Structure formats: C-alpha cells, structure tokens
Amino acid sequence: MKSQLVTVVGVAFVAAACGSPTLPIDSSLALETETTASGARPSVRVRPEARDGGSRNKREEEPEGGSTWHLVADGERVTMLLEVDGTGLWLTPTSKGQVEGFASTASTAWWRVTLPTGRLRFRVNRVGGVIAGRFVSGDTAAPFGPAWRGHVTGWQQEFFEETRARSFRLETALGELVSLRVDADDTGRTRVGQWKEVGSLAKGWLAEGPQLDLTVSEWDGERLSFETPEAPPRKCTGLVDGRALSGSCTRGAEVVAFTGERTELLGYGLLPKTAAQRQAWQAQTRAVLQLLVMDKNPAPRSVSAEAIGPPLSPFPTLGCFPGRDDAVASWPANYLRQEYTLKASYPVARGTAWHVRTAQGWLLLPQSAPPPGGFPAIVAANGHGMSAVSVIDPNDAMGWYGETFARRGYVVFALHVSHRPLGDRARLYTDVLGGDQPERGNGPHPAIRADDMDSDWEETGERVADVMRAREFLASLPFVDGSRVAVTGLSMGGELATWAGALDPRLAASIPAGYSPDSEVLRISGNHPCFKWQHGDVHEYVSTVDLLALIAPRPLLIETGARDPVFSTLAPPFSGDLQVARGARLAYGADAEQFVHYLHPDDHRFRAGDADCDGVVLGVTEPIERGPTAADPFTWQRSADTRPVAASVFEWLTGGRSLK
Numbered sequence: 001m002k003s004q005l006v007t008v009v010g011v012a013f014v015a016a017a018c019g020s021p022t023l024p025i026d027s028s029l030a031l032e033t034e035t036t037a038s039g040a041r042p043s044v045r046v047r048p049e050a051r052d053g054g055s056r057n058k059r060e061e062e063p064e065g066g067s068t069w070h071l072v073a074d075g076e077r078v079t080m081l082l083e084v085d086g087t088g089l090w091l092t093p094t095s096k097g098q099v100e101g102f103a104s105t106a107s108t109a110w111w112r113v114t115l116p117t118g119r120l121r122f123r124v125n126r127v128g129g130v131i132a133g134r135f136v137s138g139d140t141a142a143p144f145g146p147a148w149r150g151h152v153t154g155w156q157q158e159f160f161e162e163t164r165a166r167s168f169r170l171e172t173a174l175g176e177l178v179s180l181r182v183d184a185d186d187t188g189r190t191r192v193g194q195w196k197e198v199g200s201l202a203k204g205w206l207a208e209g210p211q212l213d214l215t216v217s218e219w220d221g222e223r224l225s226f227e228t229p230e231a232p233p234r235k236c237t238g239l240v241d242g243r244a245l246s247g248s249c250t251r252g253a254e255v256v257a258f259t260g261e262r263t264e265l266l267g268y269g270l271l272p273k274t275a276a277q278r279q280a281w282q283a284q285t286r287a288v289l290q291l292l293v294m295d296k297n298p299a300p301r302s303v304s305a306e307a308i309g310p311p312l313s314p315f316p317t318l319g320c321f322p323g324r325d326d327a328v329a330s331w332p333a334n335y336l337r338q339e340y341t342l343k344a345s346y347p348v349a350r351g352t353a354w355h356v357r358t359a360q361g362w363l364l365l366p367q368s369a370p371p372p373g374g375f376p377a378i379v380a381a382n383g384h385g386m387s388a389v390s391v392i393d394p395n396d397a398m399g400w401y402g403e404t405f406a407r408r409g410y411v412v413f414a415l416h417v418s419h420r421p422l423g424d425r426a427r428l429y430t431d432v433l434g435g436d437q438p439e440r441g442n443g444p445h446p447a448i449r450a451d452d453m454d455s456d457w458e459e460t461g462e463r464v465a466d467v468m469r470a471r472e473f474l475a476s477l478p479f480v481d482g483s484r485v486a487v488t489g490l491s492m493g494g495e496l497a498t499w500a501g502a503l504d505p506r507l508a509a510s511i512p513a514g515y516s517p518d519s520e521v522l523r524i525s526g527n528h529p530c531f532k533w534q535h536g537d538v539h540e541y542v543s544t545v546d547l548l549a550l551i552a553p554r555p556l557l558i559e560t561g562a563r564d565p566v567f568s569t570l571a572p573p574f575s576g577d578l579q580v581a582r583g584a585r586l587a588y589g590a591d592a593e594q595f596v597h598y599l600h601p602d603d604h605r606f607r608a609g610d611a612d613c614d615g616v617v618l619g620v621t622e623p624i625e626r627g628p629t630a631a632d633p634f635t636w637q638r639s640a641d642t643r644p645v646a647a648s649v650f651e652w653l654t655g656g657r658s659l660k
Helices: 002-010 275-294 388-392 401-407 459-476 492-503 519-524 544-549 575-594 649-653
Strands: 021-024 044-046 061-063 067-073 076-082 088-091 096-104 108-115 118-127 130-137 150-156 166-172 176-184 191-200 211-219 223-227 235-241 244-251 254-263 303-312 335-348 353-366 375-381 411-415 480-490 509-513 556-561 595-600 620-623 642-646
Touching (some): 076 096, 130 275, 275 459, 275 544, 303 459, 335 459, 353 388, 375 401, 388 401, 411 459, 459 492, 492 509, 492 544, 492 556, 509 649, 519 544, 544 575, 556 575, 595 642
Parallel strands (some): 375 480
Antiparallel strands (some): 021 303, 067 150, 096 108, 118 130, 130 150, 166 176, 176 191, 191 211, 211 223, 223 235, 335 353, 353 411
C-alpha cells in the first residue's frame, strides 16, 4: 500500500495555479426541491399536501383568504398579516407598519413595508411555508449588495396547520417551563401526547423532569384536552390561536394557567409513518433546513484537495489509558497520515460573488492491500477545544477515536472543526477568539460570505458543508468504497455528525458520541451557544429527535455515557438521552435494527466497546427498557440495564449486530 499511497499523492493529482498538487472532486449531491404547491396568490388557494406524510393527502380547494407569517427580522419578532391583494399589517412589539406588494413564486417572495421610521424592501427564498432572505432600508430599490444588510426568516401559519403533529413551548403560572407535543391520525381517533418540564423560571434547567406520556381525549388541531399519568394527575385543556396555545391544568384543588407558542415546526411527530411517508417528510424537511442553514446548499463552482507536505508515520503510541477500549495493543498503527486542505468555491450575495471555503484535516491511509471494492472510510470531527490532530493522536484521552478507525482498516479524514472569527458571530458568543486548538492548526473558520456583506449561512451549515466536501474527497480516492463513507464525532463533533447525517443522505452511517440532548433543555442549559442560529431559532424548526429521524433508515449509533452530565441534570443524567433515543427509534420503524443507542458506563467520551487497558470487553450495549408500560410510566427513564448488541462499534458498522 505504501507505493500506492505515493502514486496517489504524487502522480494522480493535477497541478493547481499555485503549483501545489490538487485533486478535482465530484460534488454531485442534487438539491432537493419542495414538493408542495405554492406560488403567487390566485383567487383560489391550492391547499398543500399534508406534511405528515399522508394523513390528508387529497388536494382540496378552499376560498382564498389572507395569510399570517411569523417572522424574525434582525432578531425582532414580527407578525405579518396579509390580505388577498398583497397588502397587510406588519406588527412588532414596538411598532406597526403597512405591507404592500407582497408576491411570491414557488421559490421566492418579495414585498415592501412602510414604518414610521421609513421603508423596507424584502427579497427572500422560499421552500414550502418557510422563507429566508434579506431586506434593505430606503424608498428606492437599491441593487442587491451591501445595502441589503437586514436578515429575515420565518414561516406561514396556514402551511403548518396541515398536520396535527404539533409541539409547543409552555410557561405555567407556577413558573414551570414545559415542552408539550401532541399528534393524531387522520381520523382523530388515535391521539397521543408527551409532557416534559424542561426547567423553571426559578431554577432553569435544574428543574428538568421526566417525560410523561399523556392520555389525550381531544385534539383536532385547535382544541386540546389531556391528562398526565402522575398521582394525582394534571387534567388540562387548551385552545390554539395561530402559533399560540393557552389553557389551564387542574391538579387536585389547584388550577394553574399556562401559555405557550409553537415550536419544532418540522417535527416528525409521535405516530409511526410508512417508509414512503417518512421519505416524503425527510425530503421536505431537509430542503427547508438547507435553506435556513446553507443558503439552499448551492453546488460549489469548484472543489479541490491539496496535500500539505509528505506522508508521515503515525504518532508513537505511548500506551493505554483509562477510557480507551479499542484493544489498542492488538491492532498495530499500520497507516500513514498526511495533512490536506479542501477548498470549495461557493456562490454568495445571490450569485454575484464567490467565496472560497477552506477546510483542513488529516488523511489516514492503511498500508494494507485494499479489500475488494475498496476500503470503508469515515469522516471524524473533533469536539470543543480539540482539533483534527487530537482525533488522530493515539495518546489524546478525548480524541483517539479517529486514529482507532485507521487501525481497523478504515481510510479516515479527521476534520478540523472550529468557530467563526468574532466578527462573524459576535451577536451569539464572544469566546473562542483564537479557534479551538490553534497550536495544532485549528484556528478560526471564516464565514461563507461576500467581502462586503455578512453571511446567509449559519455556522452549523458551514460545518456540514465541510463534511460533505470531505465525504466527496474520500469517495474520489480510487481505493475507497464511496458507498461506505460514515461520519463520527464527540460532543461538538457529535452534533456535527448528527447534522451532517441528517442533511447529506450520501453518508452511509452516523456515530454521534456525547451528543443526543433534549433540545428544549439545551436551549436553557447554558451550554456553549454555537449551536444557535444568527437569523432565527433552530428549535422553532427542529429538535434533536427530528435530526436523528432524517438519518433513518441508514445505520445510526448514538453514544451516551451513563455518567455524562453535560446536557442534563436529571438523576440519572442519561434520562434525557433515553427520551431522545425513544423518539428517534420511532422514525426507524421496521428498520429498527439499523438504530442503536449505545449506553456505556463512562462520562463524556467516545467508546469503541472492545477491550480496555485491563483486557475487559464490555461490547456495544443498549438499554433494555425503551418506553413506559401501563403499570409503570417512569422506570424506563432511570434504568441503566442494558443488553449486548455487537462486540464493538467496528463490528456493528460492518453489519455484525448480534442481539442476544
């Protein structure tokens, strides 16, 4: 294999303008387009097909009326009330304006707003009932460019009334912060719900509680009645008004009012779907998320890979250390490592300019002969405060997980994952000024934008794009099986493995470690805020469960440490992960064998499941109890009892799952 490596690095590349070797890469992921009918507003509105995959799959015509849009414009909440003729009201907490000239196609929309302080003009992209774009101040239509400084995102209320799968963020009169989810089938006879106190006004996330399955007696998209399984139970009723829900709960002699708002608009729901329904939901949801975080995921104009320096030997392995369980002594480091820069040129400023995005990392190449069809491969992403070098260092207590795949015969691309420079994200956070591990090459990663404008991408989307380019690079290598490229990562890298698996269906498998938090708990937990969006609320659209559902039916293994307190204060701290895994498992349905929740006896770490330093083999294990029973609705969320699934993560990846 050594001579083959030299051939690939030294001969099979084409010369770049700077004289360094580069490799052209195929970037062939087709953009998914919306599947619902929409466009300029006619005298009769065509009702879009149901987003729940078919509960109301007949198109109906109904008299045209106005529409309501819930927007965020430069961080300010706005309600836009439109009439049939494209005029309407623009309502913010502090002002009122007039809308005129609203018009739309299936993929764009535009309008004007007159406020006491002046006029605004809007141009946005659209996927189904969601929009994202910019606005400019002034009476004249300035050419698109630096003057268009404002950002707007949002959604159309009528579009998201097409499904009974709803989520709400509630606050009770007692200061409880609650996540409420409900769902019903087309007949309305099957009704389900979940209630979870995610925190409180007084204690924040320290008041996180268990997930409660509800007995729902009424839910028609407007009126809601349910009962919790507590003793004594809460008996609650509520009424939906647009994006708002209000009502009260009676518990014994106590009556407690609640108010709340719609969240997780793209949610998978609480009822099973057929494979076709799941696929339709995934296509629409993926397209919306690509609009919101990747400026619609434009195809790069050019993509290349450049080798930096010669191939190097592995770092010397100094020994085993607690927490490493990959039988390191039994698998020699028979690979070479080489640093690479991946460059992709993306259209920005509505295609009037181009930005060259640079992603760096380390390629690990096994020195054995490739198997028939080529080596499997994996993109390995680092966590906060780490780097790609951490991920390939066998002596790094947190980051050895990339290196161990190379020992097992995988081609590995360890990707530097860091944060934007301060100027590209100061609105959200002001730390990590020098990048995550600059001494190992992982400094700040500039945003994808024009030189004189800010970005239409979110940081999450830029990281996903880096994984996409790394996957394409691996698939382009002649000794790699392009159909067997997976992604993994720990903590922030686990978050990226989740998002990348969700938005790039070409990835064969995903292994996020130390990242499966309850989204509503995460929102108030005080964890690092780089998961947030500059131009909207991520959790207004999706939860962690929904991202995991986008990966189905591809193999997915999420890792949770039984002692990991990073994302939950529950006792035990893995309870929230059990709840998330339960929701993700629903999306797998008949493909449940492809989903594993690996609950291991460690804290915030990646585990392989093979022999540890003492030769003890625990294997890959998953919880035995996966949901409530009629007799006991709570115990499953506290149980650490597990059963074996596979001898190791590597065996699971090669299809060796062996349930006992």
